[in-house]
Structures are given as C-alpha cells and as structure tokens.
Amino acid sequence: MSYADKVFIDMCNDIIDNGYSTEGEKVRPKWDDGSYAYTIKKFGVVNRYDLSREFPIMTLRRTAFKSCIDEILWIWQKKSNNIKDLNSHIWDEWADENGSIGKAYGYQLGVRHQYKEGMMDQVDRVLYDLKNNPYSRRIMTNIYVHQDLHEMNLYPCAYSMTFNVTGNKLNAILNQRSNDILTANNWNVVQYAVLVHMIAQVSGLEAGELVHVIADAHIYDRHIPLVKELIKRQTYDAPVFRMNPDVKDFYEFTVDDFELEDYKYGTQIKIPVAV
Numbered sequence: 001m002s003y004a005d006k007v008f009i010d011m012c013n014d015i016i017d018n019g020y021s022t023e024g025e026k027v028r029p030k031w032d033d034g035s036y037a038y039t040i041k042k043f044g045v046v047n048r049y050d051l052s053r054e055f056p057i058m059t060l061r062r063t064a065f066k067s068c069i070d071e072i073l074w075i076w077q078k079k080s081n082n083i084k085d086l087n088s089h090i091w092d093e094w095a096d097e098n099g100s101i102g103k104a105y106g107y108q109l110g111v112r113h114q115y116k117e118g119m120m121d122q123v124d125r126v127l128y129d130l131k132n133n134p135y136s137r138r139i140m141t142n143i144y145v146h147q148d149l150h151e152m153n154l155y156p157c158a159y160s161m162t163f164n165v166t167g168n169k170l171n172a173i174l175n176q177r178s179n180d181i182l183t184a185n186n187w188n189v190v191q192y193a194v195l196v197h198m199i200a201q202v203s204g205l206e207a208g209e210l211v212h213v214i215a216d217a218h219i220y221d222r223h224i225p226l227v228k229e230l231i232k233r234q235t236y237d238a239p240v241f242r243m244n245p246d247v248k249d250f251y252e253f254t255v256d257d258f259e260l261e262d263y264k265y266g267t268q269i270k271i272p273v274a275v
C-alpha cells in the first residue's frame with residue numbers, strides 16, 4: 001500500500017464514520033440534473049507527506065499524473081487563467097465564452113507587486129527568496145485576494161503555499177479551504193508534491209515535507225458509494241517519481257520532464273463532478 005493510499009483510506013473512513021452531513025442546509029454546488037450536491041464533511045483535516053521517503057500518489061485508482069502536472073504548470077508557470085492554455089477539460093464548466101476563469105489562480109500568481117528588491121510576482125518572489133534568503137520565514141504565496149473575488153468564477157480552493165527550509169530540505173504547507181476528496185484530494189496532493197520537487201531542484205534544495213491543511217474536507221453524497229467501494233480495494237506500493245535532473249530553471253519544466261516508474265493502480269471509475 002502506498003502511504004497516500006493509507007492517508008486516503010483513513011481520512012475517508014473518518015469522514016464517513018464521524019463526519020457531519022450538510023443535507024438540508026443551504027449549499028452552492030449542484031449536480032448536472034439540477035439537484036443540490038450535499039456532502040459529509042470534516043473540519044480541519046491535516047495530512048503530512050514526507051516527499052524524501054515516497055511520492056504521495058494513490059494506487060486505489062489512477063491519479064491522472066500528467067493532467068494534474070499540466071494544471072499546476074498552467075497555474076504556477078504559465079500563470080494563465082484561460083482554459084485554452086490547459087490541455088485537459090477539467091475547468092470547462094467554470095470558464096466564460098472566451099475561456100477565462102476570471103481573476104483566479106494563475107492570474108493572481110502573475111500579478112506583479114512592488115518589493116524593496118523590485119517588481120516581482122508571487123512565484124518569482126518565492127524563487128528569489130529561496131535563492132537569496134532561503135532561511136526566511138516569510139516565503140509564501142496567497143491567491144485569495146478579496147478585492148478580486150467578485151471577478152472569479154470559482155473562489156480559489158488551494159489558496160496558499162508556505163515554503164520553509166530546514167537544513168537543505170524544502171518543506172511546504174498547502175492551505176486549502178475546501179477539498180472534494182474523491183475528485184481532487186490526491187490530484188491536489190500530487191500536483192503540490194510535484195511543485196515542491198520542482199522548486200526544490202531549481203533552488204538547489206531537496207524536497208522535504210508537504211503538509212496539507214484542509215479546512216472543509218468533504219465527500220459529496222453521490223460519491224459515497226464510490227468511495228466505499230474504492231477504499232476496500234487491493235493496493236500497490238508507490239511508484240518511483242522521476243524528474244529531469246537537468247532542468248535548473250523553473251520556467252523550463254514541461255510535462256515530459258516527469259515520469260512514474262512502475263505505477264500500478266486499480267480500475268478507473270467515472271466520477272460525477274458537482275458544479
């Protein structure tokens with residue numbers, strides 16, 4: 001069993017056994033037939049992954065490794081808010097007729113701010129600090145920008161990364177206000193684990209721990225039978241994560257620079273996504 005499988009199974013059991021049902025409350029998302037998408041939720045779930053030990057990907061079902069890297073590059077490297085720059089269709093429902101998701105995600109990471117050292121966006125600020133002042137306790141991003149929320153089609157879910165160097169290891173906290181556990185929990189963990197690996201490599205550091213702090217960890221009502229079946233499945237050991245060691249510039253990474261060796265997983269399931 002991969003470590004990510006164990007975290008996922010324990011978290012799902014805890015949500016199902018001890019979670020709170022939002023049925024009957026005022027909720028925002030809907031299923032494609034127009035009915036409200038209720039959840040069972042737990043508040044304040046914290047999962048820790050030691051990236052120096054194992055890559056945190058689940059094997060119960062396949063996590064779409066290349067698609068989720070494509071999305072993290074779309075946000076952090078291309079700093080785009082347009083689905084035309086994304087190779088998957090996961091954001092289609094939230095885009096307008098021009099393909100824009102509004103002033104969300106990549107848009108915010110691309111906004112340049114005045115610092116004492118000059119004009120930089122949030123990503124370049126992180127890369128600058130890790131190079132010039134790696135032991136700083138002030139290295140973080142935040143895309144939950146209140147003044148722009150009214151121009152976002154979906155408010156950012158994974159909204160902040162805090163980077164912290166301990167010795168030669170790059171650790172990070174991913175703060176997420178809301179997480180659809182079946183659709184995107186391991187998807188988000190894999191993408192931010194890859195991000196930590198990338199940023200560590202271009203900063204001359206090793207990847208350390210990723211701490212995932214989730215305020216509202218929920219399983220949607222129509223996902224509960226799918227999750228119950230999934231967590232009973234056979235598991236496999238984690239695959240080996242490989243990243244092209246020659247890339248030293250964050251902006252030069254492409255999806256082809258990442259591979260999983262020996263990734264085994266259970267059969268895929270069709271997951272309805274609440275919009």
Ligand SMILES: Nc1nc(=O)c2c([nH]1)NC[C@@H]1CN(c3ccc(C(=O)N[C@@H](CCC(=O)O)C(=O)O)cc3)CN21
Pocket residue numbers: 029064067088089090091094154180183184187269271273274275
């Ligand atoms: N309800 C909801 N859950 C989410 O996870 C979510 C949203 N809304 N809205 C915005 C984004 C879009 N996200 C998504 C949406 C769909 C998939 C999805 O369909 N994943 C497939 C694989 C897709 C592929 O291979 O490219 C899967 O099987 O997990 C993943 C993330 C995450 N976010």
Ligand SMILES: O=c1ccn([C@H]2C[C@H](O)[C@@H](COP(=O)(O)O)O2)c(=O)[nH]1
Pocket residue numbers: 028029154155157158178179180181184185188
């Ligand atoms: O990266 C992501 C993006 C979105 N989600 C999920 C979490 C929620 O189920 C929905 C957003 O709905 P809100 O009502 O705005 O919370 O999307 C995710 O898990 N990961």
